[in-house]
Amino acid sequence: MSQANGQSNHEKVIIIGSGPAGYTAAIYAARAELKPLMFSGMQPGGQLMITTDVENYPGYPEGIMGPEMMEDFRKQAERFGTRIKYEPVVKVDLESTPKRLWSDSGEEYTADSVIISTGAKAKWLGIEAEEKYANKGVSACAVCDGFFFRGKEVVIVGGGDTAAEEALYLSKLATTVHMLVRRDALRASKIMAARVQAAENVKVYWNTEAFDISGDDKVEQVHVRNNKTGEEQAIDASAFFVAIGHKPSTEIFDGQITMDDAGYIIVDAGTSKTNLEGVFACGDAADKVYRQAVTAAGTGCMAALDAERWLAAQEAPVSA
Structure with missing residues (x-):
């Protein structure tokens, strides 16, 4: 040397x-x-x-x-x-x-x-199930992994431009994109927010957060809670995408x-x-x-x- x-x-x-x-x-x-x-x-x-x-x-x-x-x-x-x-x-x-x-x-x-x-x-939500179902339906990159879930229902978490872009990308592949936004509005730019809300197969859940994922060795349901009413529900989905940065x-x-x-x-x-x-x-x-x-x-x-x-x-x- x-x-x-x-x-x-x-x-x-x-x-x-x-x-x-x-x-x-x-x-x-x-x-x-x-x-x-x-x-x-x-x-x-x-x-x-x-x-x-x-x-x-x-x-x-x-x-x-x-x-x-x-x-x-x-x-x-x-x-x-x-x-x-x-x-x-x-x-x-x-x-x-x-x-x-x-x-x-x-x-x-x-x-x-x-x-x-x-x-x-990637930033994660911190729920235990994210690690449990890693590479079994849980992903932080819709562009990388969305292709594997063509014709299925998926969940995406986030409210910024990245989440909006990935929701729109997924909308071309999935039957329904369930988008969880923890506030009552998207943080994304106005044009991206408008595109998301205009997409027929993107369903936005306002004031909503995921607290668990369940399934038999793969993602099958995402459990969510409305942070204003406390109401809980299970969303049938094959993938869980995290897009919070x-x-x-x-x-x-x-x-x-x-x-x-x-x-x-x-x-x-x-x-x-x-x-x-x-x-x-x-x-x-x-x-x-x-x-x-x-x-x-x-x-x-x-x-x-x-x-x-x-x-x-x-x-x-x-x-x-």
């Missing part, structure tokens, strides 16, 4: 986080002979490790299990020389030169450049990287560049719009190319 400031743990590129974005960045960086070191995080492979069937990623015509797909990504990254440490980074100093990072084991590392691909996690896993960068109010890293338009020189962000940590495996992989490619070009510019001789 090269050395900086006497440190033996110095790298040209360190990738924080795995998943489609991190692994793709690793593949491109490794093929560019940058010998990347990846910290996989607490959940190697990201959210796809808790996803069953993936049918919308190009190249898998028969679909593939999420963990199997991430294993393919990992093997490809390692084939070109990526080294992976199966632990999270718990502290960073990205404003220093070189960048400084500390792993969960207490080891300090330095790097010329850093690629952030720490992802985001995502939380990006970017806490350790707070105060150093420019983020929006929700914690998503802000990058220069059309690039993966952050406000810090030599620091790049990709995947769901910087994407609150699409949040798909294929778009995450695309931005992982961008981050590696941006890092490679930035490193080359640092090494280029200054012309007289």
